[in-house]
Amino acid sequence: MANPLADKYADRIQKHMSKYPDKRSAVMPLLYIAQEEYGWLSPDAIVQVAEICEMDPTQVKSIAGFYTMYRESPKGKYWLQVCTDLPCALKGADQFHHDLLAHLGIEEGGTTDDGMFTVEHVMCLAACDRAPMLQCNFGYVENLDMDKMKELLDKWRKEAEAYANAD
Numbered sequence: 001m002a003n004p005l006a007d008k009y010a011d012r013i014q015k016h017m018s019k020y021p022d023k024r025s026a027v028m029p030l031l032y033i034a035q036e037e038y039g040w041l042s043p044d045a046i047v048q049v050a051e052i053c054e055m056d057p058t059q060v061k062s063i064a065g066f067y068t069m070y071r072e073s074p075k076g077k078y079w080l081q082v083c084t085d086l087p088c089a090l091k092g093a094d095q096f097h098h099d100l101l102a103h104l105g106i107e108e109g110g111t112t113d114d115g116m117f118t119v120e121h122v123m124c125l126a127a128c129d130r131a132p133m134l135q136c137n138f139g140y141v142e143n144l145d146m147d148k149m150k151e152l153l154d155k156w157r158k159e160a161e162a163y164a165n166a167d
């Protein structure tokens with residue numbers, strides 16, 4: 001069966017594989033490569049990683065499901081995970097989350113029509129003293145209010161546009 005990941009990323013995959021005594025130990029970095037390629041870990045991406053690592057796809061899927069940094073469904077270009085756990089809620093995170101959804105015109109867990117932003121609420125991200133805060137893809141944004149958030153949304157939209165035009 002064709003395996004586009006194995007073909008396209010042969011060098012990177014080999015580099016990861018060389019660090020471990022067996023292929024299966026490289027499964028997590030390979031899942032990141034798959035996520036980078038497809039934007040999320042689709043069933044096909046899971047099968048490809050499983051083939052490369054000589055694992056059962058069910059095992060790979062269970063690893064992907066255990067760690068919150070892996071995307072198990074399609075997300076927007078910017079995946080905004082807002083902490084609404086108790087300490088953050090006490091500093092206004094629930095209202096912030098509500099206002100952000102209303103501003104973007106989406107429901108919790110939804111993605112904007114232009115595919116730019118997905119908003120989900122999550123439990124503690126260990127930045128309780130800097131609430132309201134969120135994780136945008138792999139980075140933290142802290143001490144937020146809606147004015148700052150709107151500026152950031154504009155900035156990210158412009159960055160995405162500039163990146164798309166550079167192709």
Ligand code: FES
Binds near residue numbers: 085124127129
């Ligand atoms: S409760 Fe939100 S970061 Fe800890």
